Amino acid sequence: MESSNTRVKRLSKLLSLNNFEQRDELEEKLENGFNMVQNRTSGLPEKESYDVLLQMVGETKVFESITGGLLYGLLTEPQNAQKYFSILSLLARDGWFCALCNVNMILFELYPRMRPEVREQIVYFFREAIKSNVPKIDNVLINYLRNANDGSDLKETCALLSAVAGMLNDHHAWLSELKPKASLIPVTLLTFTRFICDLSSFNAFESLRTQMVNVCHWLLTERFLDCAQLGRDLVLALMRVSKIPQFAAIWKQLLYNPNKLGPNISVEELMNRMCPHTFPLYRISVAMQRKLEFIFAKVKPGTHERHLDWFKKQYLSNPEAGSLRSELVRCAIFLSCGETPQVGQEMKAIFIASMFPQTNSIMEQQWCKLHLLWDWFCYDPANGGHVLIEPAFHVLRHLLHVQPLLANSLVDFMTRMSYELHPQLQQRITTSVTNSFKFLIDHSILGSPSVIFDNPVLQKNVRENFRDTFRGLFRPPQTVQTHSSAGGIEPGEVSLSDVEIALSESGSAVTEDVVSMDSAVVEDNGSFDEEFGLSCEEKLMTLLAAVKEEFREPIENLSGVRNLDNDMRCEMMQKLLSSIFDNDELLDEEQIELLSECLLLVFRKDIRSRKPLSEGFLDTPEVLEEMFNQPLYVIFRNLCLTPDSDATRQLLLSLIAEMCERCSSISYLLLFFTSSNRRDQNDTAIAAYTDLCRLLDSSPIQQIVSDLQQCHVDDYVLFAHLIPYVYEKFATEAMGSVELMKLLSHSLDGRQIADLIGEMVRENISFFRKDSFLPIVSASLTWETTAQFVFWQLVHAEGVPVDWILQMISKLQYPKHSEAIAQVYIMLQRMDREPNMGLIRNLLSRTPSDMFTVNCLKLLIKDPDYAARVAELLSNLIDKLIQSGDLLPIHSKGKRPAQRYVCLDQLFSHLDKFRQSCLSKDSHVAEAFLARPTLQEAFTVARAAEKVSSLRIRYSELFAVMEILSDDNAQSARSLRRTKTSKKMTDVSDDESKSSKRKRQKLIVDSDSD
Incomplete structure (x- = not known):
């Protein structure tokens, strides 16, 4: 046991470890090897030491230990470093493989915590290794250079950069002899160009900038083909430093005389080349890469806040972090998403989107956008690289419903950069962006283009500029065939001359009054829908071959009428359902899966082309009847009208469940159908949705949250329309759901908030109940500021009393929970009931580390009636604490104080802060409060109590102020009594004088009469 303790200490x-950190296993392994070397070579000269060690290295394990031990000695004993390196180079019979592996492990695992003197020895090792031309030392130097990209202290980072720049400037010959396509050259260029810009505002590092500029200029002029491995990322790196004279000269060569740099080199050729996946990873440190991989692979949306907060605090809290955010954006694009790509892509989008608001300047945010969209500007379908364009789309879709202003900014940036980035290549860049969107559409990543192009969140001018720039995505239809509609338009063909095409003015390809998406079929062989039509038709035919004959013909009939009016399609759908009901014994699990896939292919156009509801949507019976006149809703209607006892109901549920597994919008469309104002089927409709949830192995509230999340992305007007229905019909579950409130807080806009508050005012819905309110408040503390403001707007609108959050008051921390603290102030300001002891105890139980309690007390005493009550409660509490002996905080390990524990020391401390900050103001409210008789009596008791003597000394100024206010109060009371007495005596004197006059007058009169 003693040896174990000795080893730990x-x-x-x-x-550099603190008292609580254990030594690293790798260090102990290296140290054990060093002890072995010391035991065998202690006191021997270098040559004899080498001979002894040479005899020991016969076994592989011993060889690894010895090389590790020599490396440990080199790092920890600078005075013997040359000796250890010489022996190490003589023993390196494996081409330095073992030694370099150990160096890599040290750089990966130990470098961030390494002592400064050991870091200097790392530099010494690299210098000696370069001099000795150690094989593959350039690859190890890359891992050393990566540690500059960890967002740590700027001085430490610059020391590392200076060491590398010095080594490379001193060893041009070694650089020249590196094999072609050596990775060190492009990685050095990427890292140095970033820091050359970041350090431009620091005069102290001007010499370092000059060193790095010299290295980069040499690499570009002498080893340009190696730098060209970066492909399009080389152009991105050179853009960052284009204003520096040395790089401006490189740009001129690249633009006007590229043959000097290399054969077949040009800006366009470089932009066509994808950057290999390994190089962007070197933009960040190994520790950052591991954390990002964990976030993308293991963390699920909704549980990501604490991980992102930790990441920001660990790596991005330094003001000098500079362009590290844009580097993270670029690196995140290339990282894999683990075993669940869909969740990983969503987490990647959330992470990248979180980088934009954190930027310190507009310029930095623009670089983040450029790093995100760079592959879009360079995309060529022939070269592939579609994996690199998907993240930007997911980020844009995420921002559209989380941060609409930022989404507009990103779309506007994409549009402007298409013609401003390089005017000579404007057409090529525009085509690249168009091809990027086409790829996403063709591979069902984007779905309908309207998800982005027609999203109502996009500002009109942004949408118009986008449409005008990328016309290839909005080819006008050549022929439009219309069918009879409610507007009385007769069937026929409308040519382009009959329809006004005005992309830049109206943002619509066809005038809305003439034809709509629901009543028209675009017959354009080059359109996206027709391209999908062919693949869908082929897939449908393949699936139908495996479908039972009894169901095959109805499905073919339904598919055959998909271009006819909806009445005919609904009739065909009902016939298919009748076939299913009549032949239910033929339906096994495989047949249900096949039917669901066939129906989704048939409904694909309905689902993909469904436009978001208009802003002024009203669910009138006429509007709903027209909307629900589609085959999909025929299935929903049959389900809702089928009683529980009917066996066919389970078949319909199974069919819809299979469709939900393949298309996430099906379930929220069913929720929309159940919310229709068909009162005669409302109860059975709700039962249909809850039964579907059970079949999907999800609770109703979990499924509702999932459906609303997807609905908000697809149709934010429908999203707002469903919320009142959810809180009305699923009130118990909804009011207790943290995830649902979080979704609302992150998604609602101003109009939707106003509409929901109107629903509360009309007493249709309620968002909160007392028993589930605290968990929601507690969870909200980690949300974004805007989301918290939306949440508290709903809280104030419902008139939630401050009593509901009493238990949270002691947990709020300033400034970490600034948003919640501000809302508590507002609740206290609007409080319409007298303060109680619970509120006072919770306020005073907080440690006096901030002004929260003082501010709350000040708010409570603004009303004279409340002030009297607060003074009475404080007085009672002081008496009680003196009697019970609760004078000082409890510090015993065995006894943990309750959250509402209050001692007299805390109470006096808060009042002392109140005294310091609130007295001598114009209103004199604080003086009037402290001078109240009930409070003065309590302090009188405290003065007289012997056990309070230590606290009286500690808070002597508070007691002095209370005594002064007591004397002033007594003096003013005596003055008031004297004034009243004097007035009373004056009044009596006046009365006697008047009586005397009346008597004299009476006597005179009597005398006269006599």
């Missing part, structure tokens, strides 16, 4: 020679 042994100081680390490699790392």
Whole structure:
């Protein structure tokens, strides 16, 4: 046991550890190897030491230990470093493989915590290794350079950069002899160009900038083909430093005389080349890469806040982090998403989107956008690279419903950069962006283009500029065939001359009054829908071959009438359902899966082309009847009208469940159908949705949250329309759901908030109940500021009393929970009931580390009636604490104080802060409060109590102020009594004088009469 304790307490020679950190296993392994070397070579000269060690290295394990031990000695004993390196180079019979592996492990695992003197020895090792031309030392140097990209202290980072720049400037010959396509050259260029810009505002590092500029200029002029491995990322790196004279000269060569740099080199050719996946990873440190991989692979949306907060605090809290955010954006694009790509892509989008608001300047945010969209500007379908364009789309879709202003900014940036980035290549860049969108559409990643192009969140001018720039995505239809509609338009063909095409003015390809998407079929062989039509038709035919004959013909009939009016299609759908009901014994699990896939292919156009509801949508019976006149809703209607006892109901549920598994919009469309104002089927409709949830192995509230999340992305007007229905019909579950409130807080806009508050005012819905309110408040503390403001707007609108959050008051921390603290102030300001002891205890139980309690007390005493009550409660509490002996905080390990524990020391501390900050103001409210008799009596008791003597000394100024206010109060009371007495005596004197006059007058009169 003693040896174990000794081992734990042994100081680390490699790392700077605090008292609670254990030594690293790798360090112990290296140290054990060093001890072995010391035991065998202690006191021997270098040659004899080499001979002894040479005899020991016969076994592989011993060889690994010895090389590790020599490396440990080199790092921890600078005075013997040359000796250890010489022996290491003589023993390196494996081409330095073992030694370099150990160096890599040290750089990966230990470098961030390494002692400064050990870091200097790392530099010494690299210098000696370069001089000795150690094989593959350039690859290890890359891992050393990566540590500059961890967002750590700027001085430490610059020391590392200076060391590398010095080594490379001193060893041009070694650089020249590196094999072609050596990775060190492009990685050095990427890292140095970033820091050359970041350090431009620091005069102290001007010499370092000059060193890095010299290295980069040499690499570009002498080893340009190696730099060209970066492909389009080389152009991105050179853009960052284009204003520096040395790089401006490179740009001129690249633009006007590229043959000097290399054969077949040009800006366009470089932009056509994809950057290999390995190079962007070197933009960040190994520790950052591991954390990002964990976030993308293991973290699920909704649980990501604490991980992102930790990441920001760990790596991005330094003001000097500079362009690290844009580097993270670029690196995140290339990282894999683990075993669940869909969740990983969503987490990647959330992470990248979180980088934009954190930027320190507009310029930095623009670089983040450029790094995100760079592959869109360079995309060529022939070269592939579609994986690199998907993240930007997911980011844009995420921002559209989380941060609409930022989404507009990103779309506007994409549009402007298409013709401003490089005017000579404007057409090529525009085509690249168009091809990027086409790829996403063709591979069902984007779905309908209207998800982005027609999203109502996009500002009109942004949408118009986008449409005008990327015309290839909005080819006008050549022929439009219309069918009879409610407007009385007769069937016929409308040519382009009959329809006004005005992309830049109206943002619509066809005048809305003439034809709509629901009543028209675009017959354009080059359109996206027709391209999908062919693949869908082929897939449908393949699936129908495996469908039972009894169902095959109805499906073919339904598919055959998909271009006819909806009445005919609904009739065909009902016939298919009748076939299913009549032949239910033929339906096994495989047949249900086949039917669901066939129906989704048939309904694909309905689902993909469904436009978001208009802003002024009203669910009148006429509007709903027209909307629900589609085959999909025929299935929903049959389900809702089928009683529980009917066996066919389970078949319909199974069919819809299979469709939901393949298309996430099906379930929220069913929720929409159940919310229709068909009162005669409302109860059975709700039962249909809850039964579907059960079949999907999900609780109703979990499924509702999932459906609303998807609905908000697809149709934010329908999303707002469903919320009142959810809180009305699923009130118990909805009011207790943290995830649902979080979704609303992150998604609602101003109009939707106003509409929901109107629903509350009319007493149709309620958002909160007392028993589930605290968990929601607690969870909201980690949300974004805007989301918290939306949440508290709903809280104030419902008139939630401050009593509901009493237990949270002691947990709020300033400034970490600034948003919630501000809302508590507002609740206290609007409080319409007298303060109680629970509120006072919770306020006083907080440690006096901030002004929260003082501010709350000040708010409570603004009303004279409340002030009297607060003074009475404080007085009672002081008396009680003196009697019970609760004078000082409890620090015993065995006894943990309750959350509402209050001692007299805390109470006096808060009042002392109140005294310091609130007295001598114009209103004199604080003086009037402290001078109240009930409070003065309590302090009188405290003065007289012997056990309070230590606190009286500690808070002597508070007691002095209370005594002064007591004397002033007594003096003013005596003055008031004297004034009243004097007035009373004056009044009596006046009365006697008047009586005397009346008597004299009476006597005189009597005398006269006599």
